[in-house]
Amino acid sequence: GCLTEWDGVSCWLAVSVGQSQAVACPDIHHVFKKSKALIRRNCTESGWSFPSPPYHNACELEVIGSSNDTEAKANYFVTMKALYTCGYSTSLAALFLAIGIFSCFRKLHCPRNSIHIHFFTSFILRGTAVFIKDSLLFSDESIDHCTMSTVNCKAVIAFFHYSVLANFYWLLVEGMYLQTLLLLTFTSDKMYIWWYILIGWGVPMLTVCVWVITRLQYDNHGCWDDYSSLYWWVIKAPILLAIFVNFLIFLNVIRMLAQKIRSPDISQNYKQQYMRLTKSTLLLIPLFGVHYMVFALFPEHISVDARLYFELVLGSYQGFLVALLYCFLNAEVQAEIKRNWGKWQSSMESNVFNLVTQDFTA
Numbered sequence: 001g002c003l004t005e006w007d008g009v010s011c012w013l014a015v016s017v018g019q020s021q022a023v024a025c026p027d028i029h030h031v032f033k034k035s036k037a038l039i040r041r042n043c044t045e046s047g048w049s050f051p052s053p054p055y056h057n058a059c060e061l062e063v064i065g066s067s068n069d070t071e072a073k074a075n076y077f078v079t080m081k082a083l084y085t086c087g088y089s090t091s092l093a094a095l096f097l098a099i100g101i102f103s104c105f106r107k108l109h110c111p112r113n114s115i116h117i118h119f120f121t122s123f124i125l126r127g128t129a130v131f132i133k134d135s136l137l138f139s140d141e142s143i144d145h146c147t148m149s150t151v152n153c154k155a156v157i158a159f160f161h162y163s164v165l166a167n168f169y170w171l172l173v174e175g176m177y178l179q180t181l182l183l184l185t186f187t188s189d190k191m192y193i194w195w196y197i198l199i200g201w202g203v204p205m206l207t208v209c210v211w212v213i214t215r216l217q218y219d220n221h222g223c224w225d226d227y228s229s230l231y232w233w234v235i236k237a238p239i240l241l242a243i244f245v246n247f248l249i250f251l252n253v254i255r256m257l258a259q260k261i262r263s264p265d266i267s268q269n270y271k272q273q274y275m276r277l278t279k280s281t282l283l284l285i286p287l288f289g290v291h292y293m294v295f296a297l298f299p300e301h302i303s304v305d306a307r308l309y310f311e312l313v314l315g316s317y318q319g320f321l322v323a324l325l326y327c328f329l330n331a332e333v334q335a336e337i338k339r340n341w342g343k344w345q346s347s348m349e350s351n352v353f354n355l356v357t358q359d360f361t362a
Contacts, residue, residue, distance in 0.1 A: 002014060007051070012048065012146075015043045017043050020040055021040070023039055024036060024039075025038075031061065032055075037059055039051045039052070081134075084130075084312040085316075088127040089127075090317065091320040092124060095322070096124070098116075098326070101327055101333060103117070105333075105340065107336050111193050115173060116174075118170055119200075122163065122170045123167060123322060125167075126167045128163070129156075129162075129163040132159070133160050133225075136152075150223075153223040153224075158211070158212055162205065162208045165204035165207055166201060168239050169199060169200050169242055171246060172199065172245060173196045175253070176196070176199075177192070178253055179249050179252060182256045182257065183256070203238070219231050
């Protein structure tokens, strides 16, 4: 018979001699106008026949620009990949350093910073998942996409979706934690930490498990990296829910903060503490959610260039921004670093003095 073959556009599964197979026009943006038409190939004794009708007739090619336009488009994607690769690399370096700072200094060990570490970890997972996904799907232009429907490929995509979901849900946890601090001033943080962990890691895990089971049962083809399927809403809807709830928290926190700042019963020190607690999270919530809400309500093929720029290029630097706001610009962290740096300098000067004294007395 005829073996499984990738013709550069579609995957043709193996069939016996005398059988035929039909596939629909692939949904490729900026290439084909149609996606419902069928192309058929027959398996003959000499191998696969030519596609009938040809792709350019059945699927109607988009108007192709000049070679300069094609080259400019290729350069655009190469530049974009270089930008987000640089962004994720910068973010990963900053996040690892921030986690190291929070872990090394004992005075910084508290539930608030523990939540920050989980948040940083979700960004590390997201950046790592992007690099793994790129190396698997886009490392070679001549890759045989018929072999992409493997367990490893599907596991990488599932891990990618999990890391993105965890990223949004830990941002939700940051908002919930801030609201809890403002509502329940005298409540112990440790009472809620396990609930936060359950929401931040557990809800994404449950969502991805439901998505995997759904794809296995009803849409188990390819590498699961398509966004045109209705089952994509199993991932998309929880992300939108997290953003929507976070936006409500954002509005509520602003309301409570305004009330507390205007209240004459609260001292100036408490007002400064509230401002310090809220400024980072209040900046991050709209920064993370607004652009996603704008694009999430449109089909995936609408505003592709703008979507790619916001989600890949700007999104790749979010981890660096988070580390900057929650760690490097944190007054408590800066004070602890200065204190330990002063102790280290004093220790070094003392050691040098002892060495000089020993040499002199000798």
